[in-house]
Amino acid sequence: MKKSIFYCCVIFCIMVSQAYSQKKEQYLGNCTAYSVKGNKVVFSCANNSKIMLQLCSGEVVKIWASADGNFVRNNESFAVIEEDLGWKGNVTVKEEPSTYEIFTEQLRIRVNKAPFQLQIFDKYQKLLFSDYAEKGFVNDNGKIRTNKVLRNDEQFFGLGEKSGNLNRRGSAYKMWNSDQPCYGVNEDPLYKSIPFFMSSYRYGIFFDNTYKTEFKFGSESNDYYSFEAPAGQMVYYFMFGNDYKEIIQNYIALTGKPIMPPKWALGFSQCRGDYTREDQAREIAAEFRKRKIPCDIIYQDIGWTEGLQDFDWRKNNYNNPKGMVKDLSDMGFKMIVSQDPVISQANQQQWKEADALGHLVKDVRTGKSYDMPWPWGGNCGVVDFTKPEVADWWGSYQQKPLNDGVRGFWTDMGEPAWSNEDAVDRLNMKHHLGMHNEIHNVYGFTWDKVVTEQFYKHNPNKRIFQMTRAAYAGLQRYTFGWSGDSGNGSNVLDGWKQMANQIPVGLSAGMGLIPFWTCDISGYCGDIKDYDAMAELYVRWLQFGVFTPLSRAHHEGGNAVEPWKFGTEAENISRKSIELKYKLFPYLYTYAREAHDTGLPIMRALLLEYPNDKETFKLNGQFLVGKELLVAPVVEQGAVTKDVYLPEGEWIDFNNCKTKYKGEQWITVDAPLNTIPVFVKKGSIIPQMPVMQYIDEKKVYPVTFDIFPGNLNKETSFTFYEDDGESRDYERDVFCKTKITSKASNEEIKITVGEREYKGYSPAGPRNFILKIHASNKPKDVFAGGEKLKNVKPHVLEKNIEADFTKINWSWNEAENVISVRIPDSGKNAVITIKN
CATH class of the missing domain: 3.20.20.80 (Glycosidases)
Structure with missing residues (x-):
């Protein structure tokens, strides 16, 4: 009998405890009224709770849910520096029996009254984003959470510098800056907390809460995803964009341009x-x-x-x-x-x-x-x-x-x-x-x-x-960023997976607004006891690392990772890899300016440029540098080939500039130790400079434009950016730009060097431009304006290229199928016509 009474008491206590537990979870409940002040709408809900929608622009909405109806936070946002993104006037709310609706040029925002449920549609009535039933805001004794509807085909990207797959769907992540030496390929959390992500349904979310926030992208349910915090306020920003690039631009409008x-x-x-x-x-x-x-x-x-x-x-x-x-x-x-x-x-x-x-x-x-x-x-x-x-x-x-x-x-x-x-x-x-x-x-x-x-x-x-x-x-x-203590501390020679993981880590960092980024080339962790055995891993790591914007070789303690430590072959391959980085400097620096202006990273995931190609959602082993170059580093020990996915268009092997591939397919290419698989898209122009031992070793140098003409009658262009490279004058738009265009027809290829756009900066001195047109056949004639140019041998064209700024001529390289045209850079408009 006593036992029965005891068990009944236990069961009763459990039931009371469960009831209490359920009771302390507070939802917004029914929405009963609203008020408007300027660009803010405050909806009043049950239990004195309120939710505020603030229209920052027609695409960006600040959402703040408060359990007690007070919109107060301990500190103003550390990240957001501008909320006035263009919205003018008051907000107009249209009330229906069961809903409130707010319209912008891009969005239709709907609030269902009973219970409160926030939904956001695009202007074509396609649902982008929705609270999950009544659980759009949950207050659990100070712990806050929001649950959102998860579509079967919805994918997620972002959260800054995180390990694992680029696609976050099905995984959970924490934000708690952590010192994680020799971190694993799926370890979380890491060093940085950037609670910003993007959905394949064309929106981004920035959860502006500095506590230990958590994101669960379908790891608990196939019906909803969530983000939560143990304390603080439920403040987040919804950002719409027609593609990921537009979402990123809205994010930097809120949080500031990269330096x-x-x-x-x-x-x-x-x-x-x-x-x-x-x-x-x-x-x-x-x-x-x-x-x-x-x-x-x-x-x-x-x-x-x-x-x-x-x-x-x-x-x-x-x-x-x-x-x-x-x-x-x-x-x-x-x-x-x-x-x-x-x-x-x-x-x-x-x-x-x-x-x-x-x-x-x-x-x-x-x-x-x-x-x-x-x-x-x-x-x-x-x-x-x-x-x-x-x-x-x-x-x-x-x-x-x-x-x-x-x-x-x-x-x-x-x-x-x-x-x-x-x-x-x-x-x-x-x-x-x-x-x-x-x-x-x-x-x-x-x-x-x-x-x-x-x-x-x-x-x-x-x-x-x-x-x-x-x-x-x-x-x-x-500031800029690096990915911390990567590599395998137990066995440095077994660091291949850690190296491979740095590619999605870097791509995700770029989408979290760290456009100037590097990892520790060689991996920070692990004692190097056999340099010959380490040479292959070092070379492959460096071949990847030279395409990260801030390429740095680094290792722990006294473990030297200078290129010559790994033997003559590794040194020579490393030199060539580093030289390629320097040759591409004019191209990279142009994209550094784009990163400042738009937030787009230099090293970028393919989904940024090809958002409708679902194959790009799972590409963890390759990336774009700018828009025109595709890099697929070898990250497997002993590999001499590489499987590469090429998106739409036609792609050319940048190592020989002759082998061509159709896009929207996987290919397998040769990739011996001395080769980095790099491809350039047909219809691209790549500016380059001579190899130097350091940037600006020569203040003035000839600039070469590798031109890969596009399809017939389609214009190709590149706008070459320059500034002094040291001062903050770029913030005041002191620079110059030169636009190069190319257009091919059956009869000719026309190259136009546009008149330079001067904005308070000029090149340091006179120089030559070399236009290298990758063609199939030797041309009949080449003209500058209406004047026929002299055909010379390639070595003659290069003669006194850094001292003589009067010659205009052209050459044909039979082995490379390249037409080279040398012209002085006058800063004025120049038209080169190549007759087929």
Whole structure:
């Protein structure tokens, strides 16, 4: 009997508990009224809850659901800097018995009243986005969630720098900046939190919540997907676009344009964990120049500084640091140094200063500076970059190496390090702007903001180079990115999957507005004990890495990854790969400007250019560089062929410029160790420069335009962009552009060099253009305007190309099927007619 009573009590308690559990989940319930103020509509629902729709533009809608009806948040958005995106006037709400409707030129927004359900259609009445039943907003005792209808064919892309497949459908992800050395190919979370994604149904969502948000793209149900947060506000932005590129442009309208790096940042750079000595830096620089391997940047890792983080050169390691930096600069090298966001307690003078000024994050339990274990330098204090007074203090310190000639920083360990999900003690950190659970994901962001703004303050009108590991949405306004500690720490030779994973990581980073990105070429992790055995992996990693915008070779500790360490064959292949990057600089820099203007990454997923080709949704192993070049790196050990998907159009093997393939098919191409599968689309123009040992080794040089004429009577064009490459004048649109067009008919090919568009910048001096037209047959004649040009041998055409700016002639290369036309760059309109 007693047992029966006991079991009944247990069952009763469970039932009460379940009832209570269900009761504490609050939905919006029925919608009973609305009010309009300017571009905002507030809908009143059950239990005093409210939801606000704010029309930022006809395509962008801010959605804010509040359980208590108050639209208040602890901090204003860290990411969003502009909500006025063009909407004019008040919002008009049309009320029907069961719905409210709002119309823009692009959207039809419907609110179902009972219960509240938000739906957004395009102007053709196609459903784009919908709450899942009544669960469009769920408040579970402060934990907030929204559930959205999931269509059978809906796919998702984005969330910034994440591992795994490019397509997020069927997976779940967390936002919690985490120090994950040697991370796996599906490991999550990683270093950056960018809660922005795009749907194949032509919309994007930015969930503007800095807590540990989670996204579940059908991992729990085939009927709905969700995003949620343990605290904070349910604030998100809906962005419509006819394609992914338009969605990205709406996102940067909200969060800001990417800054452009100095042009030398698009060269090659070399690093190593123990790059911390003057003699070593000089030796490495000399070796690059001796071996004629192009290189622009040499990094110094965190051991360069005397103490964390006093920005003083380590006395025993650097005898004449200012002289070292100048000597390297004379050789064309730029030096970048690391900084960490902490002050070591062993660095007593600076520690006492920071502690006394209250510049360190506090321990909420004691009110004292938080005692943070750090991977090196002993226990540290975490600098509170959310405190306004810290900025000038930090800026004065970081200016010291800049005054010595250092050109920028890489901000490392900004998660802050060792503050992963399991490090719950870190949640006791109190920042000026809030507790750590709110600030964690934006901590690195606030640091990068200070670093950049202080750089600008102390170095007016100079571009910053800053590359970061930990970040939040909006980072593109202040910094560039790299993917952290990749590679296989257990067995460096088994790092092939980690290398392959860097391709979708980089493509996703680009769609999260990190257009200037790199990974650690060679993989950061793992001891290299057999350089001959490592050579193949190194070469293949570098062949991929030269097509990332900020190509950097880096490895942990004393594991050297300079190209010559891996043997003569690897060195020669690496040199050729790096030289290709330098030749393509005019092309890459033009797309760097496009990245600033539009947010579109240089290294881009094929779905950005071919959104209607469903095959592109699953392409994790290849990418576009700009629009015209398709790169398919070899990422399998021992492979000498590569399977490549070519989208619509006709594609030409860029390695020989003669082999052609039809698009919309998979092909298998030869890819021995010395070959990077690269393809150029028919109807493209690719500007190139001569190989240099560093960017601007020669201020003036001939520019070659490789022209691959399009189909008959279809115009091909490329607008070549130039600016000074160092100042911030580009932000004021100081530049020049030259448009090259090509149009082919049965009788002729007409090439037009357009009159240069001057916007306050001119090329540094006179130069020649070389138009290289890839054709099938030798032409009959070539004319400039109405004047017939002289046909010369190819070597004659190249003679004095950098000194003589008077000759206009042409040549035919039988082996390559190339017509070359040499003309001086006058800045004026010039028409070249090639008669077939």
